[in-house]
Structures are given as C-alpha cells and as structure tokens.
Amino acid sequence: MAERYYQPEIECAPREKMIALQNERLVKQVKHVWDNVPYYRKKMEEKGVTPDDIKSIDDLHKLPFLSKADLREAYPYGLMGKPLKDCVRIQSTSGTTGKRVVAFYTQHDIDLWEDCCARAIVAAGGTDEDVCQVSYGYGLFTGGPGLNGGSHKVGCLTIPTSSGNTERQIMFIQDLQATILCCTPSYAAYLGETMKEMGLTPDQIPLKAGIFGAEAWSEEMRQEIQNVLGIKAYDIYGLTELSGPGVSFECSAQSGMHINEDHFIAEIIDPDTGEVLPEGEQGELVFTSITKEAFPLLRYRTRDICRLSREKCPCGRTHVKMMKPKGRSDDMLIIRGVNVFPSQIETVLLNYGYPANYQIIVDRVNHTDTLDVQVEMTTEMFNDQLGEISKRQKELADGLRSMLGISAKVSLVAPKSIVRSEGKAVRVIDKRKI
Amino acid sequence: MSVKQISVFLENKAGTLQGMTAALAENNVDMRALSLAETNDFGIVRLIVDDVYAASTVLKEAGYIHNVTPVLGVCIPDEPGGLHKVLQIMGEANINIEYMYAFLGAASTGHAYMIFRVQDRKAAAAALRTKGIRLVDQDDIAQL
Missing domain, CATH: 3.30.2130.10 (VC0802-like)
Incomplete structure (x- = not known):
C-alpha cells in the first residue's frame, strides 16, 4: 500500500525548506510573545535577551526555559498571547502531578491542532472510507477533542464514544464496523482482553489500526495489543501545554514519532544543566511552539526523556522522529537511589509472559525503599504445584533485578483485582512519606 | 484410573477462602477433601469434589483461576x-x-x-x- 499523507507538501518537505519556515515562524513568534506575554518577556529580560537576538532557530538556545512550575505560577491567564475575546476553547491537564494546567486556544489554534491529528490518522492508514472510534475521554482532556477533530478533517465516520462503558465500546466496534480505534494503550489492551474473553478472535474484530497515546507504553505492549485486536498499533504523542495529541505521531515504519516541525521545534537538553545536547543523544525533550496564538510556549520543558533521530524514514516523511519516551520524568521513580521507569517493568513482565496489567507499589520500610510489583495470575501461568509457581515468580524477580539494577518483590494477585483504567492507567502507588 | 483434583489460586488475604466456598455451596457442589498450600502472599487450594464439571464451571464464572489435574x-x-x-x-x-x-x-x-x-x-x-x-x-x- 502506497504511503498517504494528509499534507504531503509539509510532511515531506525538504529539510532546507522546513528550516526556512521554522526560522520565519520562530522570529515572528518570539516577537508575538515579547509583545503579549509579560510573564515570558520578564524572563527574557532577566536573561538579557530581546527579540532582536533571535534571528533563526540557531538562536533558540538563547531563550529562557518554561517549566511546569511556571505554568502553575502563571495560572490561569499569565501565559496567554491573545485576549480572552479571541479565544474559543480551553483544555486542561488531568492534574495527576499537581495543579491543573489550563491551555487556551483560538479557532486558528484548534484548526492547526486538528490538522496535526489528521496527519496521525492518515499515517495510520485512515481515509474517508474509515470508521474511527474515539474512545479517549472527551471534555477537558485533549485526547477526545483532538482526535475527534482530526477524524473529521480526514473525513472518517467518527464515533465519539468517549472513554468508559466497555460493553458499549465493543458493541459499536462490532455493529458499526469501526476500523480505527483511538484510546490509551492500557484501555486498548483492556478492550482486547475483554473481546478475547467474549470469544472474539482478531479476524472477527473489524479494527485495522489503533492510535494510542497519553501514556508511556512499551514495544512488547504494542505486540500484545496488535495480536489480540488484529491491528497495527500506532503511537501518538502530545501535551495539553502545546495543544494535545498530535505533537508527534507514528507512521507505517512504527519506529519513532514524526514531530510536526512546522508547528513545534524540538530540542534535547541535559535535564540537569539545561545544555542543548547533540542530535541523537538522550535527554529531556523541550518544545517551542511556533504557530500557537493563544498559548504560545517557548522552550517548554516536557520532562519526557527520549532522543531524536533524523535518519531517513521509509515512509517518506522528512520530519524528525522522537523515539518512544522512556517515560515522563514525573513517572520516573527513584528507588534506593536508582532511576526506575514503569515502562521498564512493563517490558520485563511482557517478556516473561505476564499480562500488561500490573501495579507498582513503592514503600519505605525501616528507611529502605521497597518495590513490590503486583501482577495478576493467569490460567496459563497457574499450576497446582506451589514450587512451579514460586519458580516462575523467582524468574520474574530475577528478570526485574537485571533490568532495573535493584531487587523487586513480585506479588501474584487474583485476576481482575488490579483496577482497569478507562483513561490513563494508575500504575504506581508510592506510599513513601518523604 | 484417577481422581480429578481442582486447584484454585487464592490470594493470602482474609475472606478469600470463604468467598470460594460460598460460590461452591451456592451451587450445591459437595467437597470430599480439601488441602491448602500457601506462601506469604498466595495460596493454592486443592479440592476433591463430587462433580468436577459443575465445580469447574462455578469457579470459572466466579472468576477464579484454577485447573484440573x-x-x-x-x-x-x-x-x-x-x-x-x-x-x-x-x-x-x-x-x-x-x-x-x-x-x-x-x-x-x-x-x-x-x-x-x-x-x-x-x-x-x-x-x-x-x-x-x-x-x-x-x-x-x-x-x-
């Protein structure tokens, strides 16, 4: 099947053309922010930078960073680039890591955001012949509204189920022959598990592709979802602070997500020093939004740890690819001084044949951190002999130790005892009082 | 010539065993023998019952992981x-x-x-x- 693009002239633009576009847009955006966002202007003045210092993307590093703390401090209106009367929408973060962030959109911002989502849907093989079920939450969360808008732009028949009510989700997939599913990967896995229990085999499920994001997921989890639903599963990435899903998306190569560089300039920095790292190195992802009007963030630190690749992509898109983030640095746990990402634990579980549904309990007992990985017992794993089960339990614990570098306890729990999430999965319970 | 034993996975928590016996009692399954093997966090209950098929169906419907050996x-x-x-x-x-x-x-x-x-x-x-x-x-x- 020939690769299709939503906006081929942009998505496959030669690098020089993209740099010229980014230069032009960055210069304009910095002026826009300087003139309209006193909060950021003050930061620039403190750093001794004026819009005149920014002539091209090579000057980007001169600009100050914005962090989540800035967004909280400036809440709610402090980072707006347009008067309220020009704005038509807000979206908000889930607030799982603290105070909610509220982002504002003009109609133009929404149009561009929906274009980004449309690119992702087309990259996943979507056309106006498709039936696209959007099972991301609608409302303040950006997942539902973003993919809904993108799906309209592509011309798919859109089923706005929103999240939840699993039986109804499956009914619509079956009755209306949904071909594309958009939701969180953990919910996709749960839908798959439920359909399997209902006796549905992948060839009886009409879906052909899924666009899954809003949480970190492993390559192993992708395989599992693909197998159980009989689809190709594509990753999509985004942040409410920048627009929502569609900041970057996967193509048929499934080997990293193309960043929509006509709207967002990506940098990788050393999270400790703030220095820009050479291309290809792993570090914290920083984005500069060069087209947003209402909420124009410059050099926003995402806390996501990943690396960028400019290797030529077989899909024909020229935009830089970001590798799957190892996890948001918020998700990173420091256990006994060692950095642990839930996605690493997930990789080990799936490698050892355990289900992707798990919970990580971190606690502190006698001044020592404890890590308890809870997994559900399955019929395949179960055996009437305690020794056999304990042996498998030990193998998993050994696997976790070699991946993480610290020892973990493995607890086997009853099936369905770990709460299924319909949105972002709650993987980590940190009971430590520090 | 064999007897079919049903082994059931249970978490080592208060009330889990009675949850299972309740399901069996409600469905008139008669137990002939029972033995328990346990670790700190889970246990295996081994059962000999009059009607293996009925017991297995009841356990499956109630969501218990089990097998027959x-x-x-x-x-x-x-x-x-x-x-x-x-x-x-x-x-x-x-x-x-x-x-x-x-x-x-x-x-x-x-x-x-x-x-x-x-x-x-x-x-x-x-x-x-x-x-x-x-x-x-x-x-x-x-x-x-």
Missing part, C-alpha cells in the same frame, strides 16, 4: 501401619511424591483415602495394584 486416589486400610504400607510400596518403586493429603471415608467402610500427587502416576498405580492396594477413581469419589 489427575491425581491418585488410594484406599488405605483404616488401621495402624495402613499408610506406611502404601508409602513403602511407592518407595520401593522409586515413585517421587510431590504432595499428598488425607481424607476420611465413611467409618463403616473401614477405609481412609489418601490423595497422592506423584511424578509418574501410571507407574505408581501399577506398583500399588500389584501389591493389592485398592485405588479409587472419580466415579467412586462421586458416590462416597
């Missing part, structure tokens, strides 16, 4: 040295016993019954039979 049901004379004799035969035949548990038959039959999980069930059955030890199968269990 053939085990050896052996008739033991209810007298001093009865079990010893059976174990001696197994020892001589080099049969490794994974685990075992007892259940009493009706006093009138003069027999007790033992369930053995062994590595080589067929060899064990043959050894015991040669020495005149009576074995029971699932049908016998159902009729006890």
